[in-house]
Amino acid sequence: MRIAVASGKGGTGKTTIATSLALSLAGGGSAPPPIFVDCDVEAPNAHIFLKPRLGDSQPVGIMIPVVDETRCTFCGKCAEVCAYHAIAVLGKKTLVFPQLCHGCGSCTSLCPENCISEIANPIGVIERGPAVQGIDFLRGVLNIGQPMAVPIIRELQRRIKPLPGQVVIMDAPPGTSCPVVATMRGADYLLLVTEPTPFGLHDLKLAVQVAAEIGLPAGVVVNRGDGPFPDLERFCASAGLPILMRIPFQRKTAAGIARGKNLVEVHPEYTAAFRELFQQIAEDNK
Ligand code: SF4
Ligand code: SF4
Secondary structure (H helix, E strand, O other): OEEEEEOOOOOOOHHHHHHHHHHHHHOOOOOOOOEEEEOOOOOOOOHHHHOOOOOEEEEEEEEEEEEOOOOOOOOOHHHHHOOOOOEEEEOOEEEEOOOOOOOOOHHHHHOOOOOEEEEEEEEEEEEEEEOHHHOEEEEEEEOOOOOOOHHHHHHHHHOOOOOOOOOEEEEOOOOOOHHHHHHHHOOOEEEEEEOOOHHHHHHHHHHHHHHHHHOOOEEEEEEOOOOOOHHHHHHHHHHOOOEEEEEOOOHHHHHHHHOOOOHHHHOOOHHHHHHHHHHHHHHHOO
16 A cells, blocks of 8 residues: 655655554564655755664666757747747747756657757656665755756656555655645555644645546544644544544654654553554554
């Protein structure tokens, strides 16, 4: 089973929940330790909690066009076909903007003069290594200033090859944009982490809309909640979203996380709760 852990906004404790789930399942002994995939490629930070030995690093790139202007007739067909405005014809110049190019190859295949070739444009790396408790850790790291996160997430997902019974946990980027959608598309189940505030609820609703469009079953973890928040309860009930866990705010938790400790390291009693949460997901999605 592949579980994506997401939240409509940053700062809800998504990575804390994702890594706590991974650690709890890794210590269960009934299945191979999980594969953990940090898909937050713009700002990966799950390694702080899971402490992988990242020995394997491989570049990821997309193919971008290069125009041979000695053969170009400046007809403009490449610019017309590019949905991302990544290629433009200005008089007797054909310009490529690598930062905008998605590497779709349309311009290359439609150029009537066959004068476009392609070169690899590096956008980041994928790193892998064993983490604590035998967790197989993978992450993508986008180059600074590079906007193209989705190809790295897709490449991460291509490299996930779980053993029978091995759970995959994908830590999604915050928000609801393309990188989050790409992460969700590779999942069987979506665990949404929210906090019981109007802002948390607002962003949860956006994330639920995306999950519904993809057709992904979902459940909710309410983090840093000290009591019921009726608006959140009502929304989850009306959307058919089970609230699978509630984690109250505790100063001890915040202090531990600030020192790079995981929730289940600070509160080992949550280990059983995370295993139960997983069992419930597995039962509900048989
Ligand atoms: S489609 Fe080909 S020939 Fe036409 S402007 Fe683009 S590169 Fe030049
Ligand atoms: S490869 Fe696709 S995105 Fe890039 S310039 Fe060509 S048409 Fe545009």
